[in-house]
Amino acid sequence: xxxxxxxxxxxxxxxxxxxxxxxxxxxxxxxxxxxxxxxxxxxxxxxxxxxxxxxxxxxxxxxxxxxxxxxxxxxxxxxxxxxxxxxxxxxxxxxxxxxxxxxxxxxxxxxxxxxxxxxxxxxxxxxxxxxxxxxxxxxxxxxxxxxxxxxxxxxxxxxxxxxxxxxxxxxxxxxxxxxxxxxxxxxxxxxxxxxxxxxxxxxxxxxxxxxxx
Amino acid sequence: xxxxxxxxxxxxxxxxxxxxxxxxxxxxxxxxxxxxxxxxxxxxxxxxxxxxxxxxxxxxxxxxxxxxxxxxxxxxxxxxxxxxxxxxxxxxxxxxxxxxxxxxxxxxxxxxxxxxxxxxxxxxxxxxxxxxxxxxxxxxxxxxxxxxxxxxxxxxxxxxxxxxxxxxxxxxxxxxxxxxxxxxxxxxxxxxxxxxxxxxxxxxxxxxxxxxxxxxxxxxxxxxxxxxxxxxxxxxxxxxxxxxxxxxxxxxxxxxxxxxxxxxxxxxxxxxxxxxxxx
Numbered sequence: 093x094x095x096x097x098x099x100x101x102x103x104x105x106x107x108x109x110x111x112x113x114x115x116x117x118x119x120x121x122x123x124x125x126x127x128x129x130x131x132x133x134x135x136x137x138x139x140x141x142x143x144x145x146x147x148x149x150x151x152x153x154x155x156x157x158x159x160x161x162x163x164x165x166x167x168x169x170x171x172x173x174x175x176x177x178x179x180x181x182x183x184x185x186x187x188x189x190x191x192x193x194x195x196x197x198x199x200x201x202x203x204x205x206x207x208x209x210x211x212x213x214x215x216x217x218x219x220x221x222x223x224x225x226x227x228x229x230x231x232x233x234x235x236x237x238x239x240x241x242x243x244x245x246x247x248x249x250x251x252x253x254x255x256x257x258x259x260x261x262x263x264x265x266x267x268x269x270x271x272x273x274x275x276x277x278x279x280x281x282x283x284x285x286x287x288x289x290x291x292x293x294x295x296x297x298x299x300x301x302x303x304x305x
Numbered sequence: 306x307x308x309x310x311x312x313x314x315x316x317x318x319x320x321x322x323x324x325x326x327x328x329x330x331x332x333x334x335x336x337x338x339x340x341x342x343x344x345x346x347x348x349x350x351x352x353x354x355x356x357x358x359x360x361x362x363x364x365x366x367x368x369x370x371x372x373x374x375x376x377x378x379x380x381x382x383x384x385x386x387x388x389x390x391x392x393x394x395x396x397x398x399x400x401x402x403x404x405x406x407x408x409x410x411x412x413x414x415x416x417x418x419x420x421x422x423x424x425x426x427x428x429x430x431x432x433x434x435x436x437x438x439x440x441x442x443x444x445x446x447x448x449x450x451x452x453x454x455x456x457x458x459x460x461x462x463x464x465x466x467x468x469x470x471x472x473x474x475x476x477x478x479x480x481x482x483x484x485x486x487x488x489x490x491x492x493x494x495x496x497x498x499x500x501x502x503x504x505x506x507x508x509x510x511x512x513x514x515x516x517x518x519x520x521x522x523x524x525x526x527x528x529x530x531x532x533x534x535x536x537x538x539x540x541x542x543x544x545x546x547x548x549x550x551x552x553x554x555x556x557x558x559x560x561x562x563x564x565x566x567x568x569x570x571x572x573x574x575x576x577x578x579x580x581x582x583x584x
Contacts, residue, residue, distance in 0.1 A: 164430065169427070178542045181539040182538040182539055186533050186534060213457050215427070230541050232526065
């Protein structure tokens with residue numbers, strides 16, 4: 093039934109545009125706060141075991157969203173799998189990293205901050221902030237700030253995932269209670285007189301269903 | 306269960322009991338100094354004779370800051386079967402090499418062993434982590450460095466059993482604390498040494514935390530570390546603080562091979578930078 097309820101809720105909400113906007117706002121803000129060149133949120137697609145660029149601010153924002161790579165690849169993969177955040181400076185010193193990064197994103201950062209996005213015991217993805225001013229010493233305060241951002245991004249990502257899986261359920265027929273979603277949508281667009289009559293019927297139905305509980 | 310002592314009847318004793326002569330031998334087995342300090346704990350030790358296992362992304366054994374590893378294995382899981390194979394791949398990320406290099410810098414003559422539990426995707430990473438740790442505990446290494454954690458509740462019981470087994474088999478697990486407000490493991494277990502970061506620029510500065518579950522802070526901000534393909538870079542995170550403590554534990558274990566994990570942990574606390582009052 094919880095799937096039914098989620099599907100009904102998803103059916104009453106607009107698509108995932110708002111969640112996408114929230115994620116985009118988070119990466120924009122992270123980029124601004126850390127004075128970074130770019131920031132990205134990666135979502136784990138557990139079915140294909142891949143990381144997907146879900147929101148990008150700065151370098152690559154036009155081309156990277158939707159791009160995928162294997163889930164345990166490189167620094168984002170290590171952070172995802174181990175649950176530990178990392179801050180790395182001078183990463184171009186690692187020729188393998190530079191070449192992988194250049195091939196996959198056409199952008200080679202010098203500094204990376206990467207933090208896992210987790211909600212309860214679910215690992216959802218990774219937040220990366222690229223090229224903060226590398227010459228400045230990294231501080232514990234920045235580390236705390238990164239953690240706070242990650243907590244916020246994780247909530248947005250969790251909502252997005254739940255909304256998507258509920259919408260998939262709805263698209264697949266929506267479970268036994270999908271009729272309620274269709275009914276609610278029809279009520280919203282009904283004429284006032286019809287709507288009043290329909291609501292009276294629904295209230296009567298509610299009394300019957302409640303009486304038999 | 307309390308240990309019961311009997312002067313005779315030793316054949317009939319259960320495994321948890323100890324007979325009189327054995328009890329007297331145990332009583333006199335270790336001489337403690339009147340005051341413990343770093344000189345007593347690990348002065349003159351280079352880690353020679355101690356083995357430290359790095360459970361991570363693999364280790365680049367050829368890296369000059371790593372200086373070779375005694376053995377490197379990778380965990381591969383196929384269905385219900387676990388394969389522990391010689392690791393021909395090396396480090397799939399660079400992180401395991403960083404940890405190995407830090408341990409080597411603190412305990413230059415310890416033996417390093419690598420268990421690669423990463424590289425097979427996220428979905429299989431939990432079982433690989435468990436099986437990698439299981440293998441490490443079975444080998445009886447003096448110190449097991451785990452700069453990683455999991456939030457997956459379904460692995461908690463297995464992890465708990467393994468960390469307890471390590472504790473009783475005298476393998477000290479040193480684990481990175483999570484730096485965000487989520488429940489993760491194994492660092493929260495009392496049987497391991499849990500480590501987070503401080504920003505003091507001294508590899509031998511370690512602080513005891515009177516307010517656990519994080520028990521110790523070690524150098525974890527802007528550390529120059531070894532990385533893939535012979536490179537180096539500057540890194541920050543609890544996962545780099547942890548191998549500093551592993552290295553110090555290797556120094557202690559090399560000098561005092563009979564110490565148990567709780568004794569090594571106590572010694573860390575007594576010799577911490579914020580606990581030393583004399584000398």
